[in-house]
Amino acid sequence: MGLLLKYKRIVKYLIAGSAGAFTNLVFLYIFTEFIGLWYLISTSLAFVIAFCVSFFLQKFWTFRDGNSEIIYKQMAAYFSVALANLGLNGLLMYFLVDGFGIWYMLAQLITSGSIAIESYWVYKKFIFNRDEQNIVD
Numbered sequence: 001m002g003l004l005l006k007y008k009r010i011v012k013y014l015i016a017g018s019a020g021a022f023t024n025l026v027f028l029y030i031f032t033e034f035i036g037l038w039y040l041i042s043t044s045l046a047f048v049i050a051f052c053v054s055f056f057l058q059k060f061w062t063f064r065d066g067n068s069e070i071i072y073k074q075m076a077a078y079f080s081v082a083l084a085n086l087g088l089n090g091l092l093m094y095f096l097v098d099g100f101g102i103w104y105m106l107a108q109l110i111t112s113g114s115i116a117i118e119s120y121w122v123y124k125k126f127i128f129n130r131d132e133q134n135i136v137d
Contacts, residue, residue: 012062013120020054051082063128077127085115 024046031042055078059065065074089111096107 009062009124010120013058013123014116016054016057016062017116017119019057020050023053024050051079058123059128063123065128074127078123081119081122081127085119088115088118 027046027049028039028042031037031045032039035042037045055075058078059071059074092111092114093104093107096102096110097104102110
């Protein structure tokens with residue numbers, strides 16, 4: 001039963017992450033194409049909205065962390081991980097594409113998968129850490 005709960009959380013993590021990525025793309029398109037904002041402003045606004053969607057889905061749905069007393073601390077930590085991952089993405093892409101000559105699209109898939117695994121572990125162990133015995137999924 002514990003193994004089933006572990007996989008359920010991973011599936012939720014992937015769904016929530018995909019929802020965040022989808023939100024980012026949708027708002028980038030809306031802000032740029034319909035509202036007429038410059039794409040660099042659009043991407044920044046879309047990132048903020050997607051960050052909020054992703055954070056709240058991960059906190060309350062994926063990791064079922066209802067503790068609102070530390071939400072600002074968790075949000076700051078989550079944002080720090082997002083910024084670190086942005087830098088890590090660039091480094092890994094450079095390493096894979098320029099260092100190993102891997103096609104950039106394949107390199108991005110490898111990089112995204114690696115970052116998703118790293119992020120899941122960080123979120124579970126440090127940001128949304130709860131007593132495992134109290135989890136009811």
